[in-house]
Amino acid sequence: MAASLLDVLNLEVHYGGIAAVKGVSLAIEPGEMVCLIGANGAGKTTTLKALARMLPAQGEIHYRGERIDALPSHALIGRGLALVPEGRGVFSRLTIAENLAMGAYHRRDGEIAADLDRIHGLLPRLRERTSQLAGTLSGGEQQMLAIGRALMGRPKLLLLDEPSMGLAPLMVQKVFEVIRAVAAQGVTILLVEQNARLALEVCQRGYVMESGRITLADSSKALAADTRVRAAYLGA
Numbered sequence: 001m002a003a004s005l006l007d008v009l010n011l012e013v014h015y016g017g018i019a020a021v022k023g024v025s026l027a028i029e030p031g032e033m034v035c036l037i038g039a040n041g042a043g044k045t046t047t048l049k050a051l052a053r054m055l056p057a058q059g060e061i062h063y064r065g066e067r068i069d070a071l072p073s074h075a076l077i078g079r080g081l082a083l084v085p086e087g088r089g090v091f092s093r094l095t096i097a098e099n100l101a102m103g104a105y106h107r108r109d110g111e112i113a114a115d116l117d118r119i120h121g122l123l124p125r126l127r128e129r130t131s132q133l134a135g136t137l138s139g140g141e142q143q144m145l146a147i148g149r150a151l152m153g154r155p156k157l158l159l160l161d162e163p164s165m166g167l168a169p170l171m172v173q174k175v176f177e178v179i180r181a182v183a184a185q186g187v188t189i190l191l192v193e194q195n196a197r198l199a200l201e202v203c204q205r206g207y208v209m210e211s212g213r214i215t216l217a218d219s220s221k222a223l224a225a226d227t228r229v230r231a232a233y234l235g236a
């Protein structure tokens with residue numbers, strides 16, 4: 001197998017009798033920031049969930065040289081593969097501090113406090129409010145918290161599902177500044193976004209998904225110049 005960080009071959013996901021992901025193959029190299037764009041219902045979220053082993057799927061998923069498609073989802077956290085789900089999935093009745101601690105529950109090393117400090121440096125709004133209940137945070141703050149919680153697991157590959165969803169433009173900018181900073185620290189990122197313009201701005205490379213299949217794969221620059229992409233996703 002090639003030495004990509006993630007290699008996906010012929011991924012298939014069905015909901016009952018309906019195919020939502022139909023033979024998706026993709027590869028991500030260490031340190032890359034790659035996006036998966038496409039319309040509503042194209043199968044982007046389903047693909048991410050399948051990669052995180054949260055849905056049954058067919059096909060092969062190779063991660064850091066290991067075949068992970070038969071592993072349970074919790075086994076991936078310790079291997080450094082983390083999903084920040086659509087809608088964030090923070091524990092609304094726990095505090096910020098407790099949510100962050102949940103992200104490190106599997107760790108037994110002595111560097112958790114140092115990581116927490118680093119994450120607070122990246123997300124200062126969280127440091128100011130450690131005892132606030134997550135459910136009382138704004139949408140943008142919850143998105144930051146969800147990213148912070150994933151970072152507490154020391155991910156090598158972060159799967160981000162629609163981090164811009166439901167956020168005001170200014171907050172979207174802030175969340176994406178954080179995502180760029182995370183990438184700059186060496187975390188590889190696979191970003192699912194409906195905001196194709198933004199996704200192609202921040203990522204080096206992208207895949208376009210339509211009706212469960214990858215229909216285009218290229219550099220962000222080439223995709224942003226592609227007439228089909230411009231017409232379908234960039235409103236041009």
Ligand code: ATP
Binds near residue numbers: 038039042
């Ligand atoms: P969105 O941006 O709207 O979330 P998406 O590209 O992420 O879109 P998916 O959410 O992966 O798309 O959905 C892909 C297809 O699978 C859609 O047709 C959707 O209706 C269907 N689907 C998603 N979740 C389920 C489910 N739990 N049960 C049945 N069908 C589902």
